[in-house]
């Protein structure tokens with residue numbers, strides 16, 4: 001049986017966002033990552049409502065952490081998928097550490113694999129504007145460059161053929177809660193959300209309310225806006241630095257990656273740092289920290305034969321004439 005529902009302002013906003021940003025093409029196969037929480041339930045319901053206009057092939061995915069406090073959650077999400085008449089995919093974790101980081105890494109691996117094995121081109125998550133603000137603060141206090149502060153983009157590739165899309169980044173958590181209430185969606189009350197030992201929860205429940213009470217009533221919205229501005233700037237810088245990296249990089253006769261210092265020495269510092277970051281990533285498969293990058297920036301103008309402290313796996317950067325060479329230890 002098919003019936004149409006009338007669209008709310010939230011439906012229209014999502015529809016327009018999807019058009020403007022070209023996030024979910026018509027007739028695409030879309031796997032909706034549903035945690036059982038208000039944001040992903042709201043996303044699932046909205047996409048179902050918009051489906052007749054877009055002709056997507058929708059399905060639900062749930063990753064079961066297999067943690068004690070999650071007992072019953074997977075069945076709850078499965079029942080929702082059934083009531084929505086959508087295929088349901090799920091994966092059970094084995095001995096997953098009870099930390100935010102471990103859970104997140106595992107979930108993205110599982111979602112990617114589910115999409116790959118079942119022919120989905122896009123995985124969507126229910127991340128909201130509120131998540132974006134929290135992520136920005138979380139990364140800011142740890143010390144981040146514009147990449148870290150761009151905090152959750154609208155889309156990124158998971159593999160060459162599969163994209164991760166976050167369609168609700170201009171929707172607040174308050175709006176998703178209200179939508180779920182209006183549509184009577186059965187939100188799973190996640191006990192882990194209440195645990196203040198998790199940094200994200202403390203930011204959500206203590207820091208943001210504090211900022212909104214004492215500094216700016218729309219602090220979360222402003223932070224999300226900053227993330228949006230920084231994202232475009234970071235993308236631009238990345239594009240330019242990739243150009244310079246290609247200009248400067250080569251491989252020595254022994255196969256080590258090297259930069260031509262005469263090329264990199266005169267470009268702006270912001271680009272030097274990114275070029276060096278890329279050199280270390282490509283040759284050592286390692287994301288360098290700020291101090292490691294700064295040390296190598298210093299070598300761009302250092303005398304011949306200068307060298308860095310050992311980097312990861314004992315590799316060092318060495319100045320040889322015009323070149324800054326990353327030397328990987330053969331026995332590493």
Ligand SMILES: Nc1ncnc2c1ncn2[C@@H]1O[C@H](COP(=O)(O)OP(=O)(O)OP(=O)(O)O)[C@@H](O)[C@H]1O
Pocket residue numbers: 032033034035039040061062063064065100104107124125126127131135200
């Ligand atoms: N167990 C799960 N199964 C399927 N999808 C999930 C699960 N947990 C989270 N998600 C998806 O990820 C979105 C964000 O969830 P949450 O904020 O809990 O994750 P997070 O670890 O903070 O993510 P990130 O670090 O990517 O921000 C949810 O809206 C949902 O789409």
